[in-house]
Amino acid sequence: MKFNENLETAMEHLHKRGAFLTVKSGDKSNTMTISWGSVGFMWKKPVFMALVRPSRYTYDLIENSDSFTVSIPYDDNMKKALTICGTKSGRDIDKCAEANIEFISSKEVSSPVVDNCNMYYECKILYKQAMDPALILDDSVEECYKGDNYHTLYYGEIVACYEK
Template structure:
């Protein structure tokens, strides 16, 4: 794997994010899970490169990330893993082993505890530096509230300092 700057493939990262990426977490007890995400932010805050991931309270990953210091995001940039993204976005790690069911493999990251997905092309490793629970009163756009939070299952935003970015060659 080749180390790159966090923003070197930002267009490709953001284009793929809309199609799906894998948010990977290993908690302090050694429990590992992945879930499909299609929302997030890549940016620069506090003089640090940052990726912001959103996890709903109802997700199995929420329990894990609350007991973790980091997370990774793995991006399949070549159109592969569509079925795995579907499984990891519709099934819960409470009920199945997502890695086995979707035939993907968690492998050690270079800089953090949480793994990456071996079959993906681009990986970012993030150390959690801040988290923010959504406040429903702060949603200004009523359409967002109606379409994305009609069941009141809000997100917690996890701001991760990007401590490693690399691609499979």
């Protein structure tokens, strides 16, 4: 399917309910809940831009990976799993067991997807950029951090996009 098919629905669910950002590095995989991200077209490629703070376990993995996936559920069946994956660290718990989720192989990249979601984006990392707080021009953006780490932005070419 084209990366922009049903994009409005996917972005609405990402923002309002959350999605799973999943990364595999070596033999370790981890997922975390995200509600920020964007899809666009850059460098003649469809791109998903995901944000990860350096304090997150997923950051340790994505820094040593060439890919990530985004799995977006459209209903409330994954609400508890999204809460667990957004509040607990993969450093401390087995998220798959605790959240009752299962990773399944993706079609094009090494990072897996989360089973039983509705929309999937598989992304090959093209570029990353740590945020520079000196370049923030709007105070309302700064309010999102309040002493927490700034994100690193990961731009991933969408190499596969599909619905369940």
